[in-house]
Structure formats: structure tokens, C-alpha cells
Amino acid sequence: MxxxxxxxxxxxxxxxxxxxxxxxxxxxxxxxxxxGDDSESGKQVDPDDIPVDSVGPYGKDQLRIAALIMNAAAxxxxxxxxxxxxxxxxxxxxxxxxxxxxDDAGPDSRGVFQxxxxxxxxxxxxxxxxxxxxxxxxxGDHAEAPGLVDIDGxxxxxxxxxxxxVQRNADPYHYxxxxxxxxxxxxxxxxxxxAQGGGDTATTLHAAGQGxxxxxxxxxxxxQGNYDDSIYDQLEKSLGPVKPHVxxxxxxxxxxxxxxxxxxxxxxxxxxxxxxxxxxxxAVDFMVPLTDEGKSAGDAIAQYxxxxxxxxxxxxxxxYQRIYNVDRPDEGWRDMxxxxxxxQNHLDHPHISFEQEATGxxxxxxxxxxxxxxxxxxxxxxxxxxxxxxxxxxxxxxxGPWGGHENxxxxxxxxxTIPWASDESLRADAxxxxxxMNNAFRDExxxxxxxxxxxxxxxxxxxxxxxxxxxxxAKPGTSNHGWALAVDFGTGINQFGTxxxxxxxxxxxxxxxKHPDWAQQGQKNAEAWHWEFYGVKE
Numbered sequence: 001m002x003x004x005x006x007x008x009x010x011x012x013x014x015x016x017x018x019x020x021x022x023x024x025x026x027x028x029x030x031x032x033x034x035x036g037d038d039s040e041s042g043k044q045v046d047p048d049d050i051p052v053d054s055v056g057p058y059g060k061d062q063l064r065i066a067a068l069i070m071n072a073a074a075x076x077x078x079x080x081x082x083x084x085x086x087x088x089x090x091x092x093x094x095x096x097x098x099x100x101x102x103d104d105a106g107p108d109s110r111g112v113f114q115x116x117x118x119x120x121x122x123x124x125x126x127x128x129x130x131x132x133x134x135x136x137x138x139x140g141d142h143a144e145a146p147g148l149v150d151i152d153g154x155x156x157x158x159x160x161x162x163x164x165x166v167q168r169n170a171d172p173y174h175y176x177x178x179x180x181x182x183x184x185x186x187x188x189x190x191x192x193x194x195a196q197g198g199g200d201t202a203t204t205l206h207a208a209g210q211g212x213x214x215x216x217x218x219x220x221x222x223x224q225g226n227y228d229d230s231i232y233d234q235l236e237k238s239l240g241p242v243k244p245h246v247x248x249x250x251x252x253x254x255x256x257x258x259x260x261x262x263x264x265x266x267x268x269x270x271x272x273x274x275x276x277x278x279x280x281x282x283a284v285d286f287m288v289p290l291t292d293e294g295k296s297a298g299d300a301i302a303q304y305x306x307x308x309x310x311x312x313x314x315x316x317x318x319x320y321q322r323i324y325n326v327d328r329p330d331e332g333w334r335d336m337x338x339x340x341x342x343x344q345n346h347l348d349h350p351h352i353s354f355e356q357e358a359t360g361x362x363x364x365x366x367x368x369x370x371x372x373x374x375x376x377x378x379x380x381x382x383x384x385x386x387x388x389x390x391x392x393x394x395x396x397x398x399x400g401p402w403g404g405h406e407n408x409x410x411x412x413x414x415x416x417t418i419p420w421a422s423d424e425s426l427r428a429d430a431x432x433x434x435x436x437m438n439n440a441f442r443d444e445x446x447x448x449x450x451x452x453x454x455x456x457x458x459x460x461x462x463x464x465x466x467x468x469x470x471x472x473x474a475k476p477g478t479s480n481h482g483w484a485l486a487v488d489f490g491t492g493i494n495q496f497g498t499x500x501x502x503x504x505x506x507x508x509x510x511x512x513x514k515h516p517d518w519a520q521q522g523q524k525n526a527e528a529w530h531w532e533f534y535g536v537k538e
Contacts, residue, residue: 062096072133088182107265119145123262172452239266242281245358308365399485408458408482424454430533437511450490456481494529
């Protein structure tokens with residue numbers, strides 16, 4: 001027992017040292033290559049010939065999805081490293097499961113990468129593991145959001161940080177724990193090539209039974225009046241076990257308002273304020289972007305549902321932090337309490353709840369929407385953004401408005417790129433001091449400061465606020481990232497107690513950088529990685 005205890009003690013002492021050595025190495029000793037040489041081209045594998053029953057906790061169905069992810073990388077001539085990154089992301093997002101439902105934070109999140117409707121393609125594309133993987137890698141034409149190959153220097157980043165640049169989750173090290181098993185999966189599958197004459201990967205994908213929906217264009221897209229059979233077919237597969245009259249009504253609303261079926265959420269278990277809503281198959285969400293066009297689209301959907309409530313069997317509508325009960329028309333739209341995020345306040349989706357029993361026929365509803373009556377209202381006063389004002393303040397000041405800019409809407413020409421992290425930027429004086437601090441950090445540790453996030457646009461703030469747990473992202477328009485005066489660091493700074501973090505505690509202040517009180521160790525929302533620029537005393 002004494003020897004075992006001593007051995008454990010030695011390991012406890014050695015593991016942090018190894019982490020530090022890895023985190024501060026560079027060049028050929030980059031931590032990303034710790035698992036061996038993964039720079040060679042990735043190999044195609046056969047999802048129908050999985051050579052093992054399981055790898056770690058992942059069985060054959062999950063390994064087939066891993067194979068499809070690997071093939072998406074190989075088909076684009078990406079490296080084995082990219083394959084490992086893709087499998088890691090799939091594990092971290094869905095445990096390599098093709099999830100066909102979302103949650104309260106992201107009602108429209110779908111697929112193995114939990115990609116949302118905005119920027120990641122149609123529902124069919126997000127639910128097809130191979131196509132979704134091409135979106136994640138940035139090699140597919142269907143996705144507008146930046147993928148892995150769009151991230152400068154991804155090949156040299158820690159794997160979890162490269163994934164974070166694509167997925168934009170609040171914790172840049174969320175995926176780190178999955179690296180070993182992802183490498184094991186790639187190693188187990190990479191020597192099982194596609195069968196001779198087996199055709200292209202897309203054919204193999206559907207042969208493997210992983211495409212959950214028909215390919216786009218496989219059904220007629222001709223609408224008949226207010227009802228499009230092809231939309232019905234798509235919604236029947238994507239909404240889950242909703243009631244038949246809910247499926248019919250949703251088909252009509254989507255047809256008339258020209259709303260993509262892939263942007264509509266239906267059944268989901270639990271997590272709903274109304275047990276007779278989503279969990280009962282009696283509610284749907286029409287997701288819209290947080291833009292003026294999205295607001296107009298949401299207004300039209302909400303108004304159409306109200307105008308045709310009798311035919312559509314609508315019970316109530318929630319939209320833009322207001323509720324309309326069909327059985328209380330004299331009250332009109334009523335304000336609701338602030339629930340927190342844009343999604344919880346229904347600023348990015350009209351929520352339509354339906355009666356338990358159908359008395360009307362949705363096909364009797366109008367063939368076109370009326371002009372909205374403005375019932376959705378404007379943005380609630382409590383959601384107003386911080387405004388900018390004045391020039392860059394001299395000396396030391398708390399992060400806040402500057403230059404007359406608005407939070408998250410600072411023009412590119414008012415920002416300065418961080419030289420060793422070319423896809424990140426800050427206010428110019430913050431970058432200048434960051435360069436000075438980086439020089440000193442590199443002298444001490446032999447590597448640049450790892451930058452995982454810096455300036456965040458308003459849209460990026462919205463996305464993080466909607467998708468992250470409470471307390472993990474600031475309310476849009478209030479984040480100091482939106483003032484281009486905050487940075488999230490890696491390279492050991494992101495862990496309390498490391499030499500790198502302690503170095504920052506001792507030295508960052510002389511360069512105008514501080515670790516805010518709320519982020520320090522022991523606080524409820526402690527973030528070792530988050531530091532803010534206050535400026536240097538004159």
C-alpha cells in the first residue's frame with residue numbers, strides 16, 4: 001500500500017508538469033502532435049466494414065458515424081489530424097449520435113455536430129452525418145458558417161481550441177477530454193479502406209443507413225394553394241411525434257409564409273414550461289434570424305397563426321416577449337416577464353401552441369398572410385444595448401464604450417489584428433500592450449500567448465448567450481469582448497495554479513491587463529482564461 005500511495009503521489013506531481021511542458025512546446029513538439037504523426041493525408045474507411053464492436057464506450061452505430069466524418073475529411077484531402085478533430089467534435093457534441101431534436105438553448109440544433117439552422121444548412125444537410133461533417137470542415141458548399149479550414153493556423157492549434165473556433169462554445173477546452181478516444185477510433189478505423197469498386201462516399205453514406213432524411217429534390221416542391229406535400233413530407237420526419245393536426249397546421253403555415261422546414265422545431269421531451277406544449281406534441285417553434293428580416297418574418301408567421309387560429313386549431317402564440325391567447329382576443333398581445341436570453345424571450349422564434357383536439361381544417365386557412373399588425377412589438381426596453389461615445393479614453397479605465405461605437409458593432413478599420421492570431425482583433429492600444437506582454441511571456445515560456453477569443457461581434461454574443469449555460473456568456477451588447485477589450489487565453493493561463501496563470505497574475509497589470517474579480521478562482525463563474533484591458537496609467 002505504501003508503494004502504491006507513493007506511486008500515485010509521484011504521478012500527481014508529474015502529470016501537471018507534463019501538461020505544462022506540452023502546453024509550452026512549439027514547432028515539431030506542438031501539443032497537437034502528441035498522439036503521433038497525424039499530418040499525413042487521412043484515409044477513407046468503409047462504414048459497412050467496422051472491424052471492432054466498440055472503441056471505449058462507442059459501439060458500431062457510433063463508429064459508422066465516425067467513419068463518415070473521417071471520409072468527409074479524406075475526400076477533401078485533409079489530414080488524419082483533421083479526422084481526429086472531426087471525431088472529437090462529434091463526441092463532444094452528440095457522443096457520435098445523429099440527434100434529431102434540439103433543446104431549450106438551441107431548439108433548432110440537429111445532427112452529430114448539433115449544428116443550428118442559421119449558417120449550417122438545411123435540416124437534411126445537418127441530419128446527414130457526411131454532409132454535416134463537410135460543413136464542420138468547411139469543405140461543403142452548403143454551409144455559410146466558417147469551418148475548420150477557414151480558421152487561420154488550425155493545423156498548429158491544440159485540437160480542442162481548433163474545434164472551439166468552429167463550434168464557438170464558451171469553454172474552449174470542452175473537447176479536450178475526448179482526444180484520446182478520438183485518436184483510438186481513428187486508429188481502429190483507418191486501416192479498413194472502402195470496398196473495391198464501392199463507389200463514392202455519398203453512395204456509401206446512404207448504404208450505411210445514416211442519412212435520416214430524403215435528399216433535397218427527391219420529392220415534388222410544387223405547392224397546392226396553402227399546402228405543399230413536399231413540406232409535409234419533410235416535417236413528418238423532422239418534427240417528431242407531434243399530433244396529426246399540428247403537422248397539418250405547421251405544413252400550411254410553412255407553405256404560406258415560405259418558411260424552411262429545417263428551421264422549425266417540434267416535439268422534445270421535458271424542459272418545457274408548458275407540459276401540454278412540446279412534450280405533448282402540441283407546439284412548434286419557427287426559428288428566424290435576429291435581424292430586421294427575421295423580425296418581419298416572425299411577425300408574418302405570428303399574425304397568420306392568429307388570423308387563421310380557428311382553422312389551424314391554434315391555442316396561443318408567443319413572439320417577441322409577448323403572448324396572444326386565442327380565447328382572450330380582447331386582451332390582444334400581453335407582455336411577458338424577461339426570461340433571460342433571446343431564445344427564452346422568443347425573440348428568435350414565434351412559438352405556436354395548439355389545441356388538444358382539432359375542430360378546424362388547416363387547409364381552409366388563407367392562402368396568403370396578411371400584413372402584420374405590429375403586435376410583436378419592438379425590442380423590450382431592458383434589452384437595449386450599451387451605446388458607445390467619445391474617443392479612446394487615456395490612461396487606466398474600466399472596459400466600456402469608446403470611440404462612439406456600439407458594443408459588438410465596431411468597424412474593422414477601428415480594430416487591430418493580433419499578429420500571431422490573425423483571425424482575432426482588439427482595440428489598437430490593447431493589441432499594442434498585448435504584443436509587449438507576449439514578448440515577455442515568450443521569453444519566459446518559449447511560446448506565444450494562446451488566444452482563443454478576443455473581439456466578439458453582436459451576432460457572436462447572441463449565439464453564445466443562446467447556446468451556453470446560464471452565467472457562461474454575457475447578455476448581448478454588454479460583453480467586454482464586444483468592446484474589443486477582453487481576451488480568452490489558452491497555453492496554461494486557462495488553468496488556475498499553473499506557472500503560466502501565476503505569471504499572468506504577477507505581470508499582466510504592468511501591460512494594462514487584469515483578471516476581473518468575478519472571474520477569479522473561487523467565484524461562482526470563475527474563468528481562469530478571461531482577462532480584460534484597462535489601459536496603462538499615465
